[in-house]
Amino acid sequence: MYSSIKLRFCCLSDVGKCRDNNEDNYIVGLVKSNEIDFYKINNPFTVQVQEFEINQNQSAVFGLADGMGGANAGEVASQIAMNTLELKVRELGKIPKSDNERVLFLQDIILKAHQNILKEAKHDASKKGMGTTAVLSALTTEGLTISWSGDSRFYALSPKSLDHKDHRLNLDRLSLISRDHSLVWDFVEDGEISAEEARVHHLSHVITQSLGSGTEKPNPESRICQISIGEKFLICSDGLNGMLQEAEIEEILMRNSSLNETLHELINKANEAGGYDNITLILIEIIDLVESIELNHGHSHIMATTASQPLGFQRKKRSKSNIFLLLGLIASIIYLSNFLVQNTKADIISKWNALIQDKKIIDTVVTKSMEDGLKDNSIESMTKVIEKDTYINKSENILDMPPIQSKLINKGNEIKQEDNLLIKPLKNSIVPRIIQSTNVDSLLDNQDSLKIDTSKKF
The missing domain is CATH 3.60.40.10 (PPM-type phosphatase domain)
Structure with a gap:
């Protein structure tokens, strides 16, 4: 500096x-x-x-x-x-x-x-x-x-x-x-x-x-x-x-x-x-x-x-190429949402695999939704689709650290109180963003649905 x-x-x-x-x-x-x-x-x-x-x-x-x-x-x-x-x-x-x-x-x-x-x-x-x-x-x-x-x-x-x-x-x-x-x-x-x-x-x-x-x-x-x-x-x-x-x-x-x-x-x-x-x-x-x-x-x-919250975990910068890839993925989600709700489970798997083979979409990492179940063998919604090998941030601020308990210290005299005091450490630690890898087949076979929310921007 x-x-x-x-x-x-x-x-x-x-x-x-x-x-x-x-x-x-x-x-x-x-x-x-x-x-x-x-x-x-x-x-x-x-x-x-x-x-x-x-x-x-x-x-x-x-x-x-x-x-x-x-x-x-x-x-x-x-x-x-x-x-x-x-x-x-x-x-x-x-x-x-x-x-x-x-x-x-x-x-x-x-x-x-x-x-x-x-x-x-x-x-x-x-x-x-x-x-x-x-x-x-x-x-x-x-x-x-x-x-x-x-x-x-x-x-x-x-x-x-x-x-x-x-x-x-x-x-x-x-x-x-x-x-x-x-x-x-x-x-x-x-x-x-x-x-x-x-x-x-x-x-x-x-x-x-x-x-x-x-x-x-x-x-x-x-x-x-x-x-x-x-x-x-x-x-x-x-x-x-x-x-x-x-x-x-x-x-x-x-x-x-x-x-x-x-x-x-x-x-x-x-x-x-x-x-x-x-x-x-x-x-x-x-x-x-x-x-x-x-x-x-x-x-x-x-x-x-x-002391329990060391520095040094900083967000990596996204490259321009990663930004373009993410924009492409957003377009892929919108495209998928137009036909996923109208197709059966078998049709969805077939079309998804065909798109991957034709390289119209990139292999993905998908997060599970645990809120809704499959309804009538169709998919009503999907969670965020994130490119596997692109920017996945492993650490962000802020995580509340557990409070520290400390005995009262009566400065200059003998300890006269035995009550514990709550010390509140500053909040500047690490929040991990956990992304669970899976694939479309396993998600569809699961009793949980995939949620589509094309209005979200990420």
Whole structure:
């Protein structure tokens, strides 16, 4: 999609006003042609502004985790998540290029980190019950991919020249690309409360999935985004959006200050509002794009999926020859319908076979109708006739996935509720179109009729 992408980024974390230690973690990985550099959280929890160019041989990954659990266990869980990201990137030595591969890569890291956290908790009883959220993103010349589990967020601030008309939560130019895996966000999506009411709700700390939960493994979701020059991306723990309204966050991001100044102002404002939690931020700005010659870049858009709903199944394009063949088949159906209703079973078989031998019609695949039976040894109707070796699509959107059940996780405290919550995965999976092969003789011998409906267009 792009031959090169120039960006700058900055990271900052703060313990807040009410916590004794920082259980958040972040990591940034710059994958170069001959090496991989990682920037990690440290004291004073900041990474100064860095610039980087992404091309065919270079890419970048960003990760943020908000830990939970007593006795410093939350810090351990979030660190394990970020370490897992680093190890998987170093192991592969690159970031996958295709959309589907990047989604699977990031979701696999989240699931692997979940297992690593459980393993550590099993070995050390003092860390039992620790967990973490995670937001991971990968940027290559093919675009931006994010995956997440929990209520840490990924925002996009669009440049003034763009007018987004997608399904993101639009707050003027600030868009929430992720969706919280939390009890109150389920209320928002059900239309029961507003996003602002959810922010200050007394159950806002209850999340519905995380890494490290001993009852249910996480079901990470993903987004694939196009990017634009001047666009900014903010990854944050809920210590920010729990303290500030989105309008306040947007106002600060829109100012023409440096990334470093922007992050410090966001953290200062969150602390002024109470600073009840750790605050961790990664800010990314796209400063230049060079598009590939064969592709034309338009407005940003997103595709959605969950761990149980991988991308990559796309409809094949019909060739012009296939279209002409289908038109010919339609004409064949109309022709057949004029004489089928007037002939006996034997006559129908004889004429059908004669037409095939004379190559006036093509060998076909016919779908059965199970509604009506044969009446008076004649055929009143027929189902669609579809060319056997032409376009038969094996996959289309959308299939409702089964709901996932997850235990309530009371973030920062012990689990106090045992009720199961319903998590609603996004609908972006595969619907198979099943076509049953048969022939005219077997259909006529069957007790079910063939339905003719020449008014249908397909």
